[in-house]
Amino acid sequence: MKKLILLCLICLSAHARAALRIDIEGAKSDPTPIAISNFTATTNTNLGEQITQIITQNLEKSNLFRIIDKEAHIQQMDSLQTQPHFADWQALNAHALIHGEISQGLDNKIYISFRIWDIYAQQQLEAKRLSAPSDNWRKIAHVISDIIYERLTGEKGYFDTKIAFISERGNAQNRQRRLAVMDQDGANLRYLTDGKDMAMTPRFSPNMKEIVYMSYAKGKPQLYIMNTQDLTTKALGTFEGMSFAPRFSPNGEYLVYSQSKRGNSEIYLYHLKTQKRTQLTNHHAIDTSPSFSPNGKQIVFNSDRSGKQQLYVMNTDGTNVQRISFGEGSYATPVWSPRGDYIAFTKIKDGQFHIGLMKPNGSGERLITKGWLVEGPTWAPNGRILAFWKQTPMDKKGKGQTAKLFTIDITGYFETELQTSTDASDPAWSPLLH
Amino acid sequence: MQKQAFLLSLTLHACILGLMMINFSLPTEKEKTPQAVMMIDLTKVKIAEKTNLPQKSIKKKQQQTKQPVQPKQEKQKTTQITPKKEIKTPTPKPKPQETPPPKQAVAVQPPKQDKKQEKAQPKPQPKQPEKKQNYNLKSLLASVEKVRQEISPSEPQEQPTQQETISTSLEGRIDKVLTISEKDFIASKLRECWNIDGGAQNIEEIIIEIKVLLNKDGSVREATISNNMNLPAFKSLAESARRAVHICAQKGEESPFKILANTYAEHYNDWKELHLHFNPMDANVF
Numbered sequence: 001m002k003k004l005i006l007l008c009l010i011c012l013s014a015h016a017r018a019a020l021r022i023d024i025e026g027a028k029s030d031p032t033p034i035a036i037s038n039f040t041a042t043t044n045t046n047l048g049e050q051i052t053q054i055i056t057q058n059l060e061k062s063n064l065f066r067i068i069d070k071e072a073h074i075q076q077m078d079s080l081q082t083q084p085h086f087a088d089w090q091a092l093n094a095h096a097l098i099h100g101e102i103s104q105g106l107d108n109k110i111y112i113s114f115r116i117w118d119i120y121a122q123q124q125l126e127a128k129r130l131s132a133p134s135d136n137w138r139k140i141a142h143v144i145s146d147i148i149y150e151r152l153t154g155e156k157g158y159f160d161t162k163i164a165f166i167s168e169r170g171n172a173q174n175r176q177r178r179l180a181v182m183d184q185d186g187a188n189l190r191y192l193t194d195g196k197d198m199a200m201t202p203r204f205s206p207n208m209k210e211i212v213y214m215s216y217a218k219g220k221p222q223l224y225i226m227n228t229q230d231l232t233t234k235a236l237g238t239f240e241g242m243s244f245a246p247r248f249s250p251n252g253e254y255l256v257y258s259q260s261k262r263g264n265s266e267i268y269l270y271h272l273k274t275q276k277r278t279q280l281t282n283h284h285a286i287d288t289s290p291s292f293s294p295n296g297k298q299i300v301f302n303s304d305r306s307g308k309q310q311l312y313v314m315n316t317d318g319t320n321v322q323r324i325s326f327g328e329g330s331y332a333t334p335v336w337s338p339r340g341d342y343i344a345f346t347k348i349k350d351g352q353f354h355i356g357l358m359k360p361n362g363s364g365e366r367l368i369t370k371g372w373l374v375e376g377p378t379w380a381p382n383g384r385i386l387a388f389w390k391q392t393p394m395d396k397k398g399k400g401q402t403a404k405l406f407t408i409d410i411t412g413y414f415e416t417e418l419q420t421s422t423d424a425s426d427p428a429w430s431p432l433l434h
Numbered sequence: 435m436q437k438q439a440f441l442l443s444l445t446l447h448a449c450i451l452g453l454m455m456i457n458f459s460l461p462t463e464k465e466k467t468p469q470a471v472m473m474i475d476l477t478k479v480k481i482a483e484k485t486n487l488p489q490k491s492i493k494k495k496q497q498q499t500k501q502p503v504q505p506k507q508e509k510q511k512t513t514q515i516t517p518k519k520e521i522k523t524p525t526p527k528p529k530p531q532e533t534p535p536p537k538q539a540v541a542v543q544p545p546k547q548d549k550k551q552e553k554a555q556p557k558p559q560p561k562q563p564e565k566k567q568n569y570n571l572k573s574l575l576a577s578v579e580k581v582r583q584e585i586s587p588s589e590p591q592e593q594p595t596q597q598e599t600i601s602t603s604l605e606g607r608i609d610k611v612l613t614i615s616e617k618d619f620i621a622s623k624l625r626e627c628w629n630i631d632g633g634a635q636n637i638e639e640i641i642i643e644i645k646v647l648l649n650k651d652g653s654v655r656e657a658t659i660s661n662n663m664n665l666p667a668f669k670s671l672a673e674s675a676r677r678a679v680h681i682c683a684q685k686g687e688e689s690p691f692k693i694l695a696n697t698y699a700e701h702y703n704d705w706k707e708l709h710l711h712f713n714p715m716d717a718n719v720f
Contacts, residue, residue, distance in 0.1 A: 019645075019707040022617060024624045027714055029632035032674075064631055090684060095629075095677060118673065120680035121657075125673075153631050154670035339635060384633065411633040 031066040032152065034059070035089060037077035037099035038070065039114065047110070047137060048102050054141035055098070057185065058159045059148065062385075063414035068092050080113050089119040096125070098148055110134045114144060116151055126151045138187060143434050158380035159184060162430040163387060164202040164211055167191065168403055168423040172394070177425075179213055181228075184380075184429070186419050192231055201245060204430045206252040212236070214244045223257060237275065245289050249316075250296045256280075258288040267301055269316065280318035291335045291343075292316070293360070300324070300334040300343050300360075311345060313360065324362030329354075333376055336360070339383030342410065346375040355388050357410060368412035378429045384410055387418065389425040616693055623690035628678035630714055634667035642668075642675040642712040650702050652695030654683040660709075675712040 036056050041048035059065040074088040077099035089097055100114025109131050116126040128147060132140040139160060146157025167180040178195040179202050182188060193199050197217040204211055211226045221244045223236035236243070241261035248255060255270040265286040269278040281287040285305035292299055300313050306323065309330035314321040325331045329349030336343050340360070347354040347367060353374045354367040373391040380387070387407045394401040403425045405418040418427075630637075643661040646654060657679040659672045683689050694705045 019709045020612075020705050021709040021711060022621050022624070023711045023713065024621050024628065025713045025715075026625055027628040027630045027674075027678075027712075028626070030629055032629060032631075118677065120677045120684075121673070152670060153634065154667035155631075155635060341635065383635075409633060 031064055032095050033066045033068055033093050034096040034098065034152070035068045035073060035092065035094040036070075037073065037097065039100040039102055039112065040078060040080075041102040043104045044102075051102065051112070051137060051141045051144070054138060054185075055145045055148070058142065058145035061185075061416065062149065063409060063416075064149075064153060068094055080115065084117050084119065086119055086122045089117075094119050096152060100144075104134065105131070108134055110137060110140070112140060112144065116148060138183070139433070142183070142185075146432070146434070155384055156382040156432065158382045158385060158429075158432070160433045161381060162204075162208075162433070163405070163418070164192075164204060164428045164430070165389075165405060165420070165424045166200060166202065166426040167420070168425060169195075172401065179211070179226075180424075181211075182420070189421070192226060192228075201426050201428075203247050203428050205248050206250060206431055208430055208433065212246045212248065212255060214246065223255075236270065237277075247291050249292050250294055256290040256292060256299060258290065260286075260288075267299070267318075278318075280314065280316075281321075282318075287312075289333050293336045294338050294340045298360075300336055302332050302334055302345075311343065311358075311362070324360070325358065325365070326362065327365060335377055335379060337379050337383040338381050341383065344377035344379065344386055346377065355386065355408070366412065368410070369406075369408055369415055374406075376426055378427050380407075380429050381432045386410065387427040387429055389427060391425070612698070616697070619693060620690040623688075624678055624682055624710065627682040627685075628675060628712065630671055630674050631667070632714075634671060634714075636665045637667060637671070637714050639663070640665060640668055640671055640714055642672045642714075644672075644675050644679055644710040644712065646679055646691075646708040646710060648691055648694070648706050648708065650695065650699070650706075652689060652691040652693075654679060654691065671714060675710070678712075679710065 036052060036059075038052045039048040056067050060067050072092055074091065075082075075085045077084070077097070080099070080101045082099070084097055095118070097117040097119055098114060100112055103111045105111055110133075111129065111131045113129040114127070115124055117123070118125050126147065128144075130140055130143060132143075142160035145159040149155070149157035149159070161184045162181050163184055164179065164181045167178045169176045169178075176195040177198045177200065179192040179199040181190050181192060192211070193215075197215050200214045200221075202211050202213040209228055211228055213224060213226070214221050215224050216222075217224070218235075221242040222239070223243045223246050224233050225236060226233045236246075236255070236257075239259055241259055243257055243259045246255050246257040253272060255272060257268055257270065258265050259268050260266075264284060265288050266279055266283070267281045267287050267290045269280055270276070271278075280290075280299070281301075281303070283303065283305050285303050287301055287303040287305070290299045290301040297316060298313050299316055300311060302309050303312050304310070305312075309332055310323055311325040311331045311334050312321050312323050324343075325345075327347075327349075329347050331345050331347055333346045334343050335345070342357045343360055345356055345358070347356050352370050353372065354370040355374055355377050356365060356367040358365040368386075369388070371390050372393050374388055377386045377388045379385075385407050386409075387405060389403055389405050391403045392401060403423040405420060405424045405427050406415055407418055408415045418424075634640075640663060641661070642659065645656075645658050645660040647656040649655050657676050659676055661672075662668070683691060686692075691708075695702075698705060
């Protein structure tokens with residue numbers, strides 16, 4: 001009986017009137033126009049403008065948003081309780097509106113509350129309240145930028161981060177290379193070494209407490225670990241030959257690096273607590289530039305075991321080595337995206353350097369920028385933006401050689417210079433700080 | 435004993451297979467009588483050379499490039515043999531004219547090349563690149579290695595066509611009355627209103643369903659997201675699709691829903707609820 005009733009219902013539904021269905025395939029991909037109203041401050045009005053400016057610069061720099069000029073705002077959002085006149089903001093084609101207010105506590109802290117509105121759906125998307133020491137207002141602006149970015153794009157932000165790099169000064173014969181750290185927007189620059197000994201390839205630990213880098217302090221390339229708070233430095237160990245290209249594992253317990261002895265380079269795993277070393281590769285070819293996958297189970301590296309420099313993936317115990325690149329040219333400096341969906345690399349082909357992307361299985365290779373010398377990609381923690389460095393050649397008079405940092409989106413667009421006061425190379429992007 | 439059990443099992447299996455091969459009809463099911471063939475004399479049917487589109491659409495289509503769309507031609511054939519209104523619908527051949535809106539007809543590659551030249555000089559200021567409108571997200575993935583570009587200069591004109599193929603359900607009377615070009619028009623307008631982040635994670639897997647309730651005058655009473663996917667970028671992409679409906683609806687007489695209110699007012703019950711199926715891009719774009 002039940003089956004008969006079910007059969008009847010199915011027959012009836014087949015004759016029911018279906019809604020009109022329309023398929024829409026494809027879309028535009030322009031920066032989303034949004035409005036950011038000045039955060040109102042009960043005591044320090046400058047602070048409201050400064051924080052609003054940081055947020056505006058961050059979101060605009062991501063190239064995913066177009067910030068509508070404040071001069072065009074029809075409605076003034078004077079308070080957090082002000083309800084938007086949606087028609088006024090729709091007239092400006094603002095897809096979202098952000099406004100907030102700042103108050104100062106007696107505990108020398110600032111308290112910031114803000115809202116995000118969907119103008120066309122006419123509803124609130126987010127409302128949050130944050131606090132921070134009043135002298136740390138830049139950080140809180142970056143945190144708010146990350147929250148807005150994540151809510152509107154669905155992806156984690158990258159604004160509350162730092163970039164370690166090598167600051168370079170001097171001519172080619174007398175080049176000074178110092179380890180430096182700055183906020184991702186170039187603020188709060190600190191030099192961590194004095195430049196007496198050449199430093200290269202800095203890398204943050206996942207908890208940001210340490211930086212590992214290579215230095216020529218002892219006359220040959222060796223690895224050092226520096227405490228980022230008190231800047232105390234110690235050598236990783238005394239290894240035969242040269243050691244270089246270090247990277248932390250995602251859990252921060254291991255380092256993977258290359259060691260070169262008698263002309264042969266192999267990859268080693270180093271346990272930071274026990275100081276136990278494990279050799280992962282054992283091949284007469286040059287194996288170097290290892291990088292962990294974000295789940296910590298695999299390592300990508302480059303090797304010339306096939307005759308040319310290509311990319312390979314192996315398990316973290318050194319087993320199951322698989323070649324993933326097969327293109328023309330030489331592949332180097334692979335680095336796995338924090339999202340796990342791409343491996344970025346440097347490629348040299350036809351006398352030009354390129355930065356490229358491929359899927360971890362080697363498919364979908366794309367070269368997103370090129371130049372006389374571009375190399376050393378590093379991922380922002382959201383796996384959406386890359387930083388790299390670019391060097392221009394010397395002219396006939398021996399001048400003009402510069403090294404600068406750049407960022408680029410994974411779509412291959414929006415290549416932008418990261419302003420530094422000196423020449424810069426070897427960038428390393430930190431994890432999110434909050 | 436085991437042999438008997440085996441034979442019994444074999445027999446029962448054979449019976450089931452035999453039953454499966456025989457067509458059953460339920461006792462309550464009426465016997466189907468073969469339908470008489472309906473003869474339609476096409477010699478007396480006048481088919482116009484062009485679809486009877488609004489003026490604006492005609493101008494846009496004149497700027498488009500012509501590309502054959504093989505899969506769609508079959509669908510067109512089935513929908514053309516219908517009431518007299520179909521007299522004005524296009525033959526399969528004009529279909530290529532109906533595809534991409536004019537902005538999409540612009541070659542994808544040259545603007546990218548121009549952008550690359552701009553990027554050669556680093557510009558810290560966050561100004562937008564001059565990007566001509568295109569909906570082919572595959573082409574938005576720039577590559578400096580021109581020889582390896584998957585989309586050659588001749589290809590972009592194929593890709594937009596594939597991406598913008600419009601498929602609609604054949605259920606409901608409104609679908610039989612609405613012309614192909616009118617459905618194209620609605621979908622193309624919605625596409626113009628839809629803005630997304632082309633580099634969103636897993637974008638190639640995301641499909642968004644929006645249910646739209648319309649008033650009799652074609653204005654939007656309600657637009658809701660009616661599906662869900664466990665992907666980080668789904669929520670923001672779905673909200674962008676919902677926003678596209680509202681943005682289009684704000685365009686007054688230019689709204690794609692107005693065509694329903696103005697032309698098919700008597701069929702309001704058939705179009706008062708729309709199911710919009712948003713697909714950011716084709717599969718395997720990356």
